[in-house]
Amino acid sequence: xxxxxxxxxxxxxxxxxxxxxxxxRLHAGRVYNLACRLSGNPSEGEDLLQEIFxxxxxxxxxxxxxxxxxxxxxxxxxxxxxxxxxxxxxRMRQVTGTLGDxxxxxxxxxxxxxADRIDLERAIARLPDGYRAAFVxxxxxxxxxxxxxxxxxxxxxxxxxQVHKARLKLREYLLAGVPASVxxx
Amino acid sequence: MxxxxxxxxxxxxxxxxxxxxxxxxxxxxxxxxxxxxLLAADLARVRQLAASxxxxxxxxxxxxxxxxEAQLPGFRTERSRRGWQGWIPLAAAAVIVxxxxxxxxxxxxxxxxxxxxxxxxxxxxxxxxxxxxVASELQLAEQHYEKAIAGLEQLANDRKVxxxxxxxxxxxxxxxxxxxxxxxxxxxxxxxASEPAQQSLFEAFRAKITLLQDTVALINEMRKGNPxxxxxxxxxxxxx
Numbered sequence: 001x002x003x004x005x006x007x008x009x010x011x012x013x014x015x016x017x018x019x020x021x022x023x024x025r026l027h028a029g030r031v032y033n034l035a036c037r038l039s040g041n042p043s044e045g046e047d048l049l050q051e052i053f054x055x056x057x058x059x060x061x062x063x064x065x066x067x068x069x070x071x072x073x074x075x076x077x078x079x080x081x082x083x084x085x086x087x088x089x090x091r092m093r094q095v096t097g098t099l100g101d102x103x104x105x106x107x108x109x110x111x112x113x114x115a116d117r118i119d120l121e122r123a124i125a126r127l128p129d130g131y132r133a134a135f136v137x138x139x140x141x142x143x144x145x146x147x148x149x150x151x152x153x154x155x156x157x158x159x160x161x162q163v164h165k166a167r168l169k170l171r172e173y174l175l176a177g178v179p180a181s182v183x184x185x
Numbered sequence: 186m187x188x189x190x191x192x193x194x195x196x197x198x199x200x201x202x203x204x205x206x207x208x209x210x211x212x213x214x215x216x217x218x219x220x221x222x223l224l225a226a227d228l229a230r231v232r233q234l235a236a237s238x239x240x241x242x243x244x245x246x247x248x249x250x251x252x253x254e255a256q257l258p259g260f261r262t263e264r265s266r267r268g269w270q271g272w273i274p275l276a277a278a279a280v281i282v283x284x285x286x287x288x289x290x291x292x293x294x295x296x297x298x299x300x301x302x303x304x305x306x307x308x309x310x311x312x313x314x315x316x317x318x319v320a321s322e323l324q325l326a327e328q329h330y331e332k333a334i335a336g337l338e339q340l341a342n343d344r345k346v347x348x349x350x351x352x353x354x355x356x357x358x359x360x361x362x363x364x365x366x367x368x369x370x371x372x373x374x375x376x377x378a379s380e381p382a383q384q385s386l387f388e389a390f391r392a393k394i395t396l397l398q399d400t401v402a403l404i405n406e407m408r409k410g411n412p413x414x415x416x417x418x419x420x421x422x423x424x425x
Contacts, residue, residue: 015258024248032243042241043350049243050251057255113227120234139235164196167231171224174231 005069012060024053027070031077037136038081040125048084052077078137078151085129115174123173127166134159135166186214191221199229246361347407358396365389 008026011019031052036045056073063072115123124132124140137148138159148159191214197203198211215222347355366389372382406415 017258020252020255020257021248024251028243028247029240032247033241036241037238043354045241046244046247049247050254053251054255057257112223113230115230115234117234117238120231121238124235135235139232140238142236160196164228167196167199167228170231171227175227 006065009060009063009065009069012057020057023056023069027073028053030070030074034074034077034136034141035081037124037140038078038085038133040127040129040132044084048081052080055080075151082133082151085133088129113171113174119174120170123170126173127169131162131166131169134162135170138163139167186210188214188218188221191215191218192224195221195225195228198225199232347404355396355400359393362389362393362396366393 008019008023012023028049032045032049035048035052036042039045039048056076059076063069066072067075124136127135133152134148137143137151138145143151145156145159145163148154148163149156152159154162191211194203194207194211198208203211211225215225366386369382369386369389372379373386376382403415
């Protein structure tokens with residue numbers, strides 16, 4: 001734990017208003033990216049950002065410094081987003097239950113993939129929640145498969161499989177041309 | 186090694202974690218199989234793009250909402266000191282988000298619904314004569330405000346033509362402005378001679394009237410199935 005983390009948390013625990021804002025400014029960007037991409041929807045990402053930081057401020061008293069503050073916040077944010085996905089997905093299907101269920105069809109390759117980051121953003125939003133979670137955590141956020149597995153409550157091999165299938169699915173979307181009406185849900 | 190075997194191995198192959206022997210086998214296959222080589226290149230491209238996605242920035246208004254929701258110490262004092270001036274960028278930012286959503290809608294919605302337009306029941310919300318005194322300005326602003334509210338209530342059912350996301354964003358904007366109006370009224374009640382509080386109230390009224398006008402215009406364009414008109418309204422909201 002860095003001394004700057006310790007100092008900032010102590011200031012928050014002393015209820016210094018400026019400290020809360022400093023904590024937010026330091027970590028909001030990463031949390032917002034995670035929330036938008038895991039939910040696949042900027043509007044839901046914004047709501048998640050709010051929920052997560054309210055939760056962080058309420059739980060800060062319980063932060064003991066076992067991990068760096070950024071790690072603690074990121075883990076809390078990830079878990080909250082995944083809870084949200086499971087809750088949203090429960091209305092239709094189980095998140096983890098469908099992680100490996102969907103077949104990935106492989107279009108006959110005719111030309112190299114031509115896509116940019118905007119295309120990929122839209123394609124990611126189209127992914128099934130389970131695929132998207134594994135892909136975002138691994139390929140976008142840079143977690144190792146063992147970390148993705150721990151976060152999602154799946155085996156490491158399943159994480160590898162999900163990320164691979166997500167890439168195949170993304171390629172399928174990108175080759176077909178991602179529709180403009182992607183909502184991500 | 187078959188194409189199916191290679192396809193299974195490409196996950197770890199593009200991550201660079203495949204065992205050396207397996208990697209050599211995959212490489213050999215890729216040299217001989219253009220289809221699998223193309224697949225490998227595409228997957229590597231997806232992975233490369235994913236690692237270089239733009240970093241999104243939280244909306245500027247997000248912090249204010251979070252601080253209020255969390256009831257952080259000192260926030261209420263700070264917001265009261267700034268008064269309505271603290272709300273203006275909040276509402277403006279929310280409108281910008283809304284405008285972005287509507288721009289997206291223009292691309293999506295190409296069907297033309299009912300030719301009936303909301304203007305048939307929409308109130309005329311344009312401004313009246315120049316205001317002479319604080320008292321008359323307050324009174325006139327109240328009249329405009331109440332008239333606009335009445336008009337919006339008439340149109341409430343018509344908002345079903347809007348995408349639920351857009352309708353939600355509109356609602357959020359109205360709630361933000363209503364909060365500012367309530368806050369300004371409370372400040373005026375505590376200090377009726379407060380010029381900043383009066384200005385805040387006027388700004389809040391004007392913001393609400395503008396948003397109501399834009400809402401009516403948006404509903405009109407959506408019902409006409411006019412993407413260009415919808416984009417024009419959205420652009421105007423973004424500038425306001």
